[in-house]
Each structure stands twice: as structure tokens, then as C-alpha cells.
Amino acid sequence: MQVLQTENKPTSKKLLLIWTSIGLQSFGGGATTVLLIQREFIEKRSWLSNEDFAHLWNLCLLAPGINLIAITILIGKKLGGTAGIFYSLFGLLFPSALITCFIAAGFQQIEHLHAVQAILKGVVPATAGIMLLVSVNFAYPQLRLAYKEGPLNLLLCLLLIIFCSVAIFLQVPVFVALSITAILGILCFTRPLFKKKAVIQEHD
Amino acid sequence: MIYFFLFFKATIFSSGGFSNLPSLHQDLTARAWAPEADFGESLSIGQVTPGPNGLWVIVLGYLSYGFLGALLALIAITIPPFFVLLIAAIYTRLEHQRWIPGLMRGISLAVVGTFLTVFWTISKPSSGDWHSWLICLVAFGMAFSRRINILIILIIAAIAGFLLYR
Numbered sequence: 001m002q003v004l005q006t007e008n009k010p011t012s013k014k015l016l017l018i019w020t021s022i023g024l025q026s027f028g029g030g031a032t033t034v035l036l037i038q039r040e041f042i043e044k045r046s047w048l049s050n051e052d053f054a055h056l057w058n059l060c061l062l063a064p065g066i067n068l069i070a071i072t073i074l075i076g077k078k079l080g081g082t083a084g085i086f087y088s089l090f091g092l093l094f095p096s097a098l099i100t101c102f103i104a105a106g107f108q109q110i111e112h113l114h115a116v117q118a119i120l121k122g123v124v125p126a127t128a129g130i131m132l133l134v135s136v137n138f139a140y141p142q143l144r145l146a147y148k149e150g151p152l153n154l155l156l157c158l159l160l161i162i163f164c165s166v167a168i169f170l171q172v173p174v175f176v177a178l179s180i181t182a183i184l185g186i187l188c189f190t191r192p193l194f195k196k197k198a199v200i201q202e203h204d
Numbered sequence: 205m206i207y208f209f210l211f212f213k214a215t216i217f218s219s220g221g222f223s224n225l226p227s228l229h230q231d232l233t234a235r236a237w238a239p240e241a242d243f244g245e246s247l248s249i250g251q252v253t254p255g256p257n258g259l260w261v262i263v264l265g266y267l268s269y270g271f272l273g274a275l276l277a278l279i280a281i282t283i284p285p286f287f288v289l290l291i292a293a294i295y296t297r298l299e300h301q302r303w304i305p306g307l308m309r310g311i312s313l314a315v316v317g318t319f320l321t322v323f324w325t326i327s328k329p330s331s332g333d334w335h336s337w338l339i340c341l342v343a344f345g346m347a348f349s350r351r352i353n354i355l356i357i358l359i360i361a362a363i364a365g366f367l368l369y370r
Contacts, residue, residue: 023254023256024254025254026254026256033256056292059288059291059292059295060285060288061308062288062291062295062308063284063285063287063288063291064215064284064285064287065215065224065258065281065283065284065285065287066215066256066258066281066285067285068256068258069256069258069281069282069285070285070287070288071288072285073285073286073288073289074288074289074292077289089282092256093259093278093282095254096253096254096256096259097259097262097274097278099253099254100249100250100253100254100259100262100263100274101262101263101266101271101274103249103252103253103263104246104249104262104263104266104267104274105266107245107249108266108267111245114370115366115370117369118365118366118368118369118370119362119365119366120244120245120248120365121336121365121368121369122336122339122361122362122363122364122365122366122368122369123248123358123361123362123365124244124245124247124248124326124329124336125326125327125336125337125339125340125343125361126339126340126342126343126357126358126360126361127244127247127248127251127326127343127358128244128323128326128327128340128343129339129340129341129342129343129344129345129347130251130343130344130347130354130357131247131319131322131323131326132319132323132340132344133344133347133348134319135316135319135320135322135323136348138312138315138316138319139313139316141312142309142312142313142316145309157309157313160310160313160314160317161313161314161316161317161320162317163317164313164314164316164317164318165317165318165320165321167317168226168230168317168318168321169321169324171230173227173230174214174226174227174230174318175213175227177314177317178311178314178318181310181311181313181314181317182307182310182311182314183310184310185306185307185308185309185310185311185313185314186303186306186307186310187306188306188309188310189305189306189309189310190302190303190305190306
């Protein structure tokens with residue numbers, strides 16, 4: 001039993017290999033990568049449980065920057081300590097970053113060609129459409145929750161979205177707009193806002 | 205140095221792969237370090253290359269400043285997520301604070317707002333052209349159905365672009 005346990009533990013080399021393969025396989029974005037992570041660490045090797053993963057992911061939503069890098073750091077730390085963080089990140093990022101760089105370089109060589117321009121004119125609007133879907137995916141759980149809570153919350157949600165978009169549109173620095181919206185979120189959705197006051201008083 | 209700082213700032217106040225775009229867009233176009241067209245192009249390349257989509261920033265770094273730019277961008281997007289270790293440490297204490305859910309909802313809604321501005325930024329240059337709106341709409345529909353891989357959608361869009369504009 002003891003022996004089995006140690007054999008089951010991930011070695012640094014193994015972590016590096018798994019993350020490299022995840023990095024290189026995840027064409028087309030975040031959803032694919034998350035799926036691959038779940039498959040490798042939960043289903044194939046059972047180093048993590050589904051609950052572990054959900055908990056780690058929630059923490060990553062709070063962290064700044066790319067959530068996938070954050071979850072790589074957390075999983076790496078859990079499975080291999082500080083060295084685990086390093087191997088996991090290196091495996092995920094370095095090979096794919098290198099390939100990305102070469103593709104960008106190749107693109108710069110050919111971007112002036114007429115055919116390439118035409119292709120781009122097709123791809124860029126498609127990217128915009130995908131981006132629109134990403135925002136819909138983000139908005140949907142929020143709006144559904146608010147819809148269940150009543151029209152006031154739904155209105156508040158829409159107002160906050162519009163407020164933030166307009167602020168960025170008007171060249172308000174993005175982190176300022178984000179922080180203000182976050183604070184407004186606390187004011188709008190924490191009820192009762194002050195514990196000791198009666199409910200009627202602080203309801204607007 | 206400022207260049208690195210701008211990428212770093214954009215990432216530290218963002219959540220998720222694309223939400224650093226509005227901030228970068230504000231800063232880089234204001235300094236004329238990257239033309240409008242670079243953004244749409246780097247997003248597209250970022251989508252078709254392997255790795256997390258957030259790596260589009262590396263393409264932007266490369267297009268605006270060469271290999272050094274790409275390297276700086278990579279470092280800038282790698283450091284901020286380390287804050288997650290700090291958050292993991294303090295989260296257990298804050299988890300039950302009453303204002304945390306409100307904060308999370310505010311942030312999530314703000315993220316939706318940033319995505320809408322990203323959408324606007326990418327589609328603005330071609331806004332007078334109904335072909336590109338059609339492509340945008342079809343791509344949205346295909347992605348929405350979840351049956352078609354993103355890469356295939358982009359390839360179809362590339363073919364459409366080639367046929368329409370060559």
C-alpha cells in the first residue's frame with residue numbers, strides 16, 4: 001500500500017510532461033484547456049477530486065490575470081510544492097508561447113499579401129462573434145440569478161454592465177471602472193447593507 | 205520598461221484571458237505603439253495557436269515590439285496569477301463575510317462590460333460592411349450551438365473572407 005502511494009505521486013518530470021501536453025493540445029481556448037486538465041488530473045490519474053478542482057477554480061476567479069495560469073499554479077503547488085509550480089507553468093506556457101511567437105513571426109512575413117488580408121477580413125469578425133458569445137456566457141448566470149430575485153436586481157445588473165461598458169468606452173482607465181463596479185456590486189447586492197438597521201431603511 | 209508596466213498593469217486588473225484588452229487598447233493606442241489593426245490580428249492568431257487564449261497578448265507583444273515584446277508580455281501575464289496563492293491563504297477567513305457575494309457579482313458584471321467593449325473594439329473597423337456583420341453573426345451562432353469546434357469556425361471564416369474579399 002505504501003509503495004503504491006509513492007508510485008501514484010506525481011514526479012516533477014511527469015508534471016512537466018502532462019502540462020506540456022495540455023498546453024500543446026489546447027487549440028481554440030480556455031474551455032478546451034479546462035476540459036483537458038480535468039481529464040488528466042481527475043479522471044485519468046485521480047490526483048484531484050472534482051470538489052478539489054471546483055474549490056481551486058473559485059479561488060482563481062478572484063485572482064488577477066489569466067485564470068488558467070492561476071489554476072496551474074494551484075494544482076502545481078498541491079501536487080509538487082514550489083518546484084511543482086515551476087514545472088507546471090513552464091510546461092503549460094513555454095512550448096505553446098514559443099509556437100505562438102513563431103506563428104506571429106510567420107504572419108508578419110506574409111501579412112501584406114492580398115490573400116492574407118482577405119482571410120483576415122473574414123477571421124476578425126468571426127473572432128468578434130466568439131467574443132460576443134464569451135460575454136453572453138459570463139452574463140447569463142448573473143442575469144438568471146437576478147431574474148429569479150426580482151426585477152430590481154435584474155435592472156441593477158443591467159445598469160452595472162452598461163455603466164462599466166460606457167465608462168471604458170469614455171476612456172476611463174479600466175481598473176478604475178472595474179473597481180467602481182465592484183464596489184457598486186457590494187452596495188447593490190449586500191442586503192441588509194448594515195446589519196443593525198431595519199430592512200426598510202436601507203432599501204434605497 | 206513602461207511597455208512592460210503597461211502589460212503588467214492591464215493583467216493585474218483583469219480576470220480571464222481577454223479582459224486585459226480594453227486597458228491595453230487604451231494605453232497602447234494612446235501612445236501610438238500599436239495600431240488598431242494589431243489587436244484584431246493578435247486575437248485571431250491567439251485563437252488558432254495552442255495554449256490558453258490569454259497568450260494572444262504574446263502576439264500583440266511580438267507585433268508591436270518583436271521577440272523582446274513577446275517575452276515581456278509573457279512575463280507580465282505570468283506574474284499576476286501568483287496572487288492566487290495569497291488569495292488561497294486568506295480566502296478561508298473571508299469566505300463567510302457578508303459583502304463577498306456582492307463583490308463577486310459586481311466583478312462578474314464588470315467583466316461582462318469589459319467583454320462588450322472588447323467586442324466593440326474588434327468590430328469597429330469593419331462596421332460599415334454588412335459582410336463582416338454576417339460573418340460575425342454566423343460565427344456567434346455556430347459557437348453558441350457548441351457543436352462546432354472554435355478552430356473549425358475560424359477556418360470557415362477564413363475561407364469566407366478569402367472568397368469575399370480577394
